[in-house]
Amino acid sequence: MERLKFIRPTKEYEGEAFRYIKEFNDYNSQINGVGGLNRYIGDYDGWLEKLERDRTMAPTSEKVPAETFFLIRERDNKLLGTINIRLTLNDTLLERGGNIGYGIRPTERRKGYNSYQLYCALKFCQEKGIKKVLITCDKDNEASAKSIQSCGGVLENEIIDNSDGKLIQRYWIMVDEAVKKGQKKYEKSFN
Secondary structure, three states: OOOEEEEOOOHHHHHHHHHHHHHHHHOOOOOOOOOOHHHOOOOHHHHHHHHHHHHHOOOOOOOOOEEEEEEEEOOOOEEEEEEEEEOOOOHHHHHOOEOEEEEEOHHHOOOOHHHHHHHHHHHHHHHOOOOEEEEEEEOOOHHHHHHHHHOOOEEEEEEEOOOOOOEEEEEEEEHHHHHHHHHHHHHHHHO
16 A cells, blocks of 8 residues: 655655656656746745745636645655645636646656545545536546546536647536545555
């Protein structure tokens, strides 16, 4: 059984966080769910301050309150994934982006970590009283779609992203149902 921690970022993980970003860059992999960490290379303290502002901000038409979490493997204290949870949606996020964005480091993919990370995020949403979440992914990102579906995601539709012409899938997850289902599936595997 693999033991994992789902935690808010702390100063303790500064070096690991930058190694995480470096791995994405080394693999030329798209970075998602990091709450802007990739724009704060060399200023981890500034990023932690930004996360606190993100948590406590009032929603606007351009930004919404959000929380960012790390998924840490306990045996080696390695940062496996990040997830950003937007606590409400504006018009842009309702179309594409949704409530949750996430990533798993390239060398740790296809091990079930992202589905567990998403389950943990849904538990957090449940604690916040969020009943239904929207998650989007590129149609060609089959691994992401499988993670969403494994947590109860139901495809509503597909839209074309005007910025790059890619097809985006929009999934809705009923939070209470997903958490109940996930308790049996994930609590035995990763705790």
